[in-house]
Amino acid sequence: MIVGGTAIAGSSKKARKRYLRMVQSVQLTSSAPNFTRVDNPSIGFSEEDAQRLHHPYDDALVVSIQAGDYNMHRVLVDNGSSTDIIYYSAFQQMGISRERLVPTNAPLVGFGGTRVYPLGVVTLSVTMGDYPHQITKDVIFLVVDCSLAYNAILGIPTLNAWKAVTLTYHLMIKFPTEYGVGELRENQIAVRECYVAMMEMDDHLQMMNIEEQRTVVELVENLEEVPLDDSRLERTMRIGTLASQSAQQALVTFLKENKDVFSWSHKDMLGIDPSIIVHRLNVSPSFSPIRQKKRVFTPERDQAIAQEVQKLQEADFIREVYYPDWLANVVMVKKANE
Known part of the structure; x- marks a missing residue:
């Protein structure tokens, strides 16, 4: 059935x-x-x-x-x-x-x-x-x-x-x-x-x-964190340690020479072409759009929301619109790194 x-x-x-x-x-x-x-x-x-x-x-x-x-x-x-x-x-x-x-x-x-x-x-x-x-x-x-x-x-x-x-x-x-x-x-x-x-x-x-099956996979080797920008120590990359010392050194040198291709923040990804990736909401056209009643967040969450919205606006990921057909509240999700 x-x-x-x-x-x-x-x-x-x-x-x-x-x-x-x-x-x-x-x-x-x-x-x-x-x-x-x-x-x-x-x-x-x-x-x-x-x-x-x-x-x-x-x-x-x-x-x-x-x-x-x-x-x-x-x-x-x-x-x-x-x-x-x-x-x-x-x-x-x-x-x-x-x-x-x-x-x-x-x-x-x-x-x-x-x-x-x-x-x-x-x-x-x-x-x-x-x-x-x-x-x-x-x-x-x-x-x-x-x-x-x-x-x-x-x-x-x-x-x-x-x-x-x-x-x-x-x-x-x-x-x-x-x-x-x-x-x-x-x-x-x-x-x-x-x-x-x-x-x-x-x-x-x-x-x-x-149904998606969850499989726990163990690391086959330890990873070492190496800085790619001496002036910005927070910009790091992790590489494997099973390779020889010369291979590791060659890999680190190559990554430092091409560090400009990595995105370290929203500002590094200005203007993503829609032909590369587009996010669409999976909404059934048979449902009428509904404006949700605005929720009240704690001051800590309000500050986190404001900071994230500001980052997305500065990177031109989102823009402010008036009179939307629908409106949904922000959903806060705590990540593993708090």
Whole structure:
């Protein structure tokens, strides 16, 4: 089961609470908001639908769809997923630019409680079924960087939007179309291939893609601190001590001759070209900008903030703006050196 993402409940705590209140209201009053009802053909399954399958089986429902201009195989149909997912490896093979990804801060919570943060959201046109009994609609996928045998997951949002009915015994999906009931059967060979691939996959690789592993590394050699500017003794560099004395001396001489390439303070990095590095805020465009109420800091913190802001202004890293669209308070973080 996969919980979270961009489901109707929303990604913010306030939106989730609002959705819960709406559900409770419907349960208590037995009434829901009116919406246009469309007559659809009745959908049913028969024993004939279960033919051409290898029995007995406990296979997952894996199908092929057309996503954009590509025929995508190994798509898992998951009635327990609250979102639609496409894995980053498939996203790359489709040649989609990362600029199409819309940032999102909605984490996914799966088996074992592990949190996975998507790379972003992308909307793709998906076609399912055979002509003329087929359906084409835009699907909002969360792009997730994990190592799995599947290329994508179709979850509850798409199944509900398409009014699709899944049946694991028949290993197929049926859905209403303008020309009757469409159907999509699974490929049992692809399911078995996915199963074998998952069993042979390195567990450590999967965990590395889901959650960052912290490794404590010991130093292989002691470091010696040497001054590079005799007039400014605080400008130092640390070098290894395993090299020979002549190699160490040659390295120190080289560093002193090129000491002007090092940045010792903000003032030494005036005017960084945006083509080298740019910092952008990972803010979802679906959220309205909010001005935070100004916090009151202690005199010690106020002084530290003023000094840091002054350094950044003198180096042209930041500039003062008026009437901002949004405003956030300064966050103080104590470093290891106090």
